[in-house]
Amino acid sequence: MTPSEASLQEGNQRGLIMFIQTENTPNPATLKFLPGLTVLENGTADFPTVEGSEKSPLAARLFNISGVKAVFFGRDFITITKDDSIEWEHAKPALLGVIMEHFQSGSPVLLEPTKGSDHAEHSDEDNLLVGQIKELLDSRVRPAVAQDGGDITFYGFEDGVVYLQMQGACAGCPSSTMTLKMGIENLLRHYLPEVTEVRAVGV
Numbered sequence: 068m069t070p071s072e073a074s075l076q077e078g079n080q081r082g083l084i085m086f087i088q089t090e091n092t093p094n095p096a097t098l099k100f101l102p103g104l105t106v107l108e109n110g111t112a113d114f115p116t117v118e119g120s121e122k123s124p125l126a127a128r129l130f131n132i133s134g135v136k137a138v139f140f141g142r143d144f145i146t147i148t149k150d151d152s153i154e155w156e157h158a159k160p161a162l163l164g165v166i167m168e169h170f171q172s173g174s175p176v177l178l179e180p181t182k183g184s185d186h187a188e189h190s191d192e193d194n195l196l197v198g199q200i201k202e203l204l205d206s207r208v209r210p211a212v213a214q215d216g217g218d219i220t221f222y223g224f225e226d227g228v229v230y231l232q233m234q235g236a237c238a239g240c241p242s243s244t245m246t247l248k249m250g251i252e253n254l255l256r257h258y259l260p261e262v263t264e265v266r267a268v269g270v
Contacts, residue, residue, distance in 0.1 A: 085102060085103065085104075085167050085170065085171070086103050087100055087101065087102050087103065087163050087166060087167065088100075088101040088103070089101070089159065089163075090216070092146070092215050092216040092217070092236035092240070093215055093236065093240050093242045093243075094148070094217075094236045094237075094238075094239060094240035094242075094243075096136070096148050096149055096150070096151075096239070097137075097146055097147065097148040097149075097216060097217075097235070097236040097240070098146070098147055098149075098155060098159070098162075098216075099144050099145070099146050099215075099216035099236065100144060100145040100146070100147065100162065100163070100166060101143060101144050101145075102143075102144075102145070102166055102167075102170060104143070104170065105142065105143060106140050106141060106142060106143055106144060106145055106176055107140050107141065107142055107176060107177070108142075108180075109180065110185050111139065111140060111141050111142075111185050111218045111220075111234065111235075112126075112139070112140040112176070112177055113137075113139050113140075113218070113234040113235065114126045114130075114137060114138040114139065115137045115234075115238060116136075116137065117130045120138070122177060122178055122179065123138075123140070123176060123177050123178065124169065124174050124175065124176070124178070125138075125140075125145075125165075125166070125169045125174070125176050126138045126140075128165045128169065129145075129147060129162065129165055129166075132158060132161045132162060132165065133152065133153060133158075134149045134150055134152045134153030134158050135147060135148075135149060135150075135158070135162075136148045136149055136150045137235075137238065139216070139217065139218070139234055139235030139236075140176060140177075141213055141216070141218065141235070142213070144213075144216060145166060146216040146217060146235040146236050147162060148235075148236075148238070148239070185218070185220045186201050186204070186220050186221040187220070187221055187222050187223060187232075189221070189223065189224060193224055196224070196259065196261055197221070197224050199258070199259055200221060200224065200229055200255060200259065200262070201221050203254065203255060203258060203259075204219065204220070204221060204231075204251075207254060208250075208251055208254070212237060212246075215236050215237070216235050216236035217233070217234055217235030217236035217237035217238070217240070218234040218235055218237065219231050219232070219233055219234070219237055219251070220232045220234065222268045223268075227261060227262060227263035227264065228263065228264045228265070228266055229252075229255060229262055229264070229265045229266070230265075230266055230267075230268050231247070231251070231265060231266070231267055231268070232267075232268055233267050243267065244267075247265050247266075247267055248265070251265050252264065252265035
């Protein structure tokens, strides 16, 4: 990824100045915004649709902007996905304004704190193996995916198949299938012979 346009925004009466950088992602419909401060202390938050966005004052405001299709929060970034009704050059100024105003207001990003790892629970005889799968995802996969403005979390495991949830820039990305098959599936099969396949699950 190469950084694209950055926006220098003057602060409010408190004199806060924010430098919000934007970066392209592998998904042309998704843009990554870096406000230069912590967005979430723990975990991630995914809003693939407007439903549920009331849990986040910031997500709710972003969805009010025409063309916004999905919002995702990481530790230090915000990923926004648009639909085909608007171009980034038209949506970006409004999005930058909402992000700046939110952080200047001191309002929380989420009304309730996130759980932490965001992996689905799994209670079965495969518990040890699932723990190893989650550890590999946390140490080898998720940091790299976060650089692209997304996240991949454990959803389930059955009969050798690992089911993963694609979030942020990864959801609907044209290259996500290759990432799954050529990257994550090969990684997990290399370290864990019990894994035979990796599949993505829908929202």
